[in-house]
Amino acid sequence: MxxxxxxxxxxxxxxxxxxxxxxxxxxxxxxxxxxxxxxxxxxxxxxxxxRAEDLNSITWNNVEPNQFPYVRGNKTKGNEWLICQDINVKDCKAANEKALDAIKRGANAITFRLEYDKLYTDLELSALLNGINAKEVELSFYNNKYHLPLLEQLSRIPDLRGSLNYDPLTRYIRRGTWFISETTDMELAYILTKAEMPGFQTIGINSHVFTNAGATIVQEMAFALSIGAEYLDKLTDTDLSIDEILPKMRFNVAVGQNYFMEMAKMRAYRVLWANIAKAYGAKE
Known part of the structure; x- marks a missing residue:
């Protein structure tokens, strides 16, 4: 009944x-x-x-979770939202203490904003991550220019989940300079994407940069999706397949105070990115 x-x-x-x-x-x-x-x-x-009748023309509105174009996400058992704490790293031991306190208070993801010009030693990275269970806490790293040495250090951590947020295109748009050069930066994007680290994303599209610069929602999305498509364009010209590339990419999106527009933005991102990925031949 x-x-x-x-x-x-x-x-x-x-x-x-x-x-x-x-x-x-x-x-x-x-x-x-x-x-x-x-x-x-x-x-x-x-x-x-x-009214309900206004939804009739939206063909993908009633799709199930994990079905194209993924407007309701790609998981069938819930979205599993993470509570993330951003921590600026000036001193590794002090940053570690802040991270442990955040985890104690309920955070299950930490983003470490590293010093840009600092090449972290194994000892410093060990102090930064001391006592943090990488299997239970997602760990992301942002802002450091030594991406490859950092990834090599992180690759030794079992069960690591998180992201490296390598984004040379947004850096170039924002500052007018590459990390090294366009060719070298894109070669590094290939190396980082090829790294065998399941659950760890290396390429980050940082759309919050545009929002913070005054972009509208449409402008933010246009820039971010164009950058994402450019990475796909460059990386699919290598021996990497689209289905190897996509799991290594992450969008870092700003959320403003315009409640309903921001919710619509998230759904629109999913639909548009799914269609871009499909155009490049993605299977899922």
């Missing part, structure tokens, strides 16, 4: 035309668009209300 029961069946359905008539009456001659329609910075208009 079904436990589902529709509520308020005793009330007659109200059509869109009836709603609009009431709105026009309440406006008392005021301009509908000026009073009730929101003109977004992204260049489209948001009406004052929406």
């Amino acid at each position: 079904s436990n589902n029961k529709k509520l308020f069946e005793e009330f007659p359905a109200v059509t869109t035309e009836q709603w609009e008539a009431v709105i026009q009456k309440d406006l008392k001659g005021a301009d509908y668009n000026k009073k009730l329609v929101w003109k977004t910075a992204e260049g489209f208009s948001v009406r004052p209300y929406y």
